[in-house]
Amino acid sequence: MTIRTEEELTGMRRVGALVARTLNLMSDAVRPGVTTAELDAIAEEHAVAAGARSAPRLTYDFPGFTCISVNDEIVHGIPGARVLADGDLVTLDVTLELDGFMADSARTVAVGAPPKGGTQLLRTAREALEAGLAAALPGRRVRDVGAAIDRSVRANGGWVFKELCGHGIGRKLHEEPSVPNWDDPDASMVLHEGLVLAVEPMLAGRVARIVEDDDGWTYRTHNGALAVHMEHTVVVRAGGVEVLTTV
Numbered sequence: 023m024t025i026r027t028e029e030e031l032t033g034m035r036r037v038g039a040l041v042a043r044t045l046n047l048m049s050d051a052v053r054p055g056v057t058t059a060e061l062d063a064i065a066e067e068h069a070v071a072a073g074a075r076s077a078p079r080l081t082y083d084f085p086g087f088t089c090i091s092v093n094d095e096i097v098h099g100i101p102g103a104r105v106l107a108d109g110d111l112v113t114l115d116v117t118l119e120l121d122g123f124m125a126d127s128a129r130t131v132a133v134g135a136p137p138k139g140g141t142q143l144l145r146t147a148r149e150a151l152e153a154g155l156a157a158a159l160p161g162r163r164v165r166d167v168g169a170a171i172d173r174s175v176r177a178n179g180g181w182v183f184k185e186l187c188g189h190g191i192g193r194k195l196h197e198e199p200s201v202p203n204w205d206d207p208d209a210s211m212v213l214h215e216g217l218v219l220a221v222e223p224m225l226a227g228r229v230a231r232i233v234e235d236d237d238g239w240t241y242r243t244h245n246g247a248l249a250v251h252m253e254h255t256v257v258v259r260a261g262g263v264e265v266l267t268t269v
């Protein structure tokens with residue numbers, strides 16, 4: 023969406039802050055021994071008490087309240103009985119709807135001590151998101167965001183999944199434009215003031231293909247490569263993006 027009214031700005035800020043608080047609660051609960059279903063329940067309890075609904079459930083009938091993906095799972099992991107262990111990397115992906123507005127944010131965190139290469143991989147993802155957000159300025163093209171992300175990831179020795187993109191968001195979970203994580207010539211739309219985007223580098227430490235699990239939702243790497251994901255919903259502004267999914 024493009025924010026044009028005070029009501030839209032307020033609505034997007036409210037849902038963005040709720041997503042951030044929900045993610046913080048989940049992150050705080052990550053430890054060896056917790057199940058992904060328990061983390062999902064923490065999110066659901068908090069968000070529902072605030073009047074929100076799960077956007078992926080609402081939009082796609084996703085089986086969880088949030089998406090939780092572990093290690094070689096890239097995105098759309100279904101919360102369940104899996105017990106997190108020391109050295110896992112877990113991606114928490116929360117998209118909420120509150121009073122008709124939607125915001126989306128994800129972060130990968132280490133469970134206990136990070137696995138070998140995990141600290142570097144997490145830093146690569148954080149820097150990629152920062153690079154993408156810094157490129158999201160009015161007058162620049164969507165592809166410039168992807169180019170900045172891909173450049174940053176490569177400089178850190180990582181690999182972005184070209185098939186998985188960020189997106190516009192606001193009244194719906196997935197709106198135009200698609201925001202590729204590479205310099206996609208088709209992403210030629212010019213960014214403008216007030217445009218709301220979910221920018222989300224999804225990457226691995228080495229080359230990997232994406233395979234879909236038999237559960238019909240989970241995307242994982244074909245070779246067991248660890249995958250990480252960092253995402254914020256932001257408003258494009260002349261002076262640099264306003265990050266909505268932070269508190």
Ligand code: MG
Pocket residue numbers: 126188189220222253
């Ligand atoms: Mg997203």
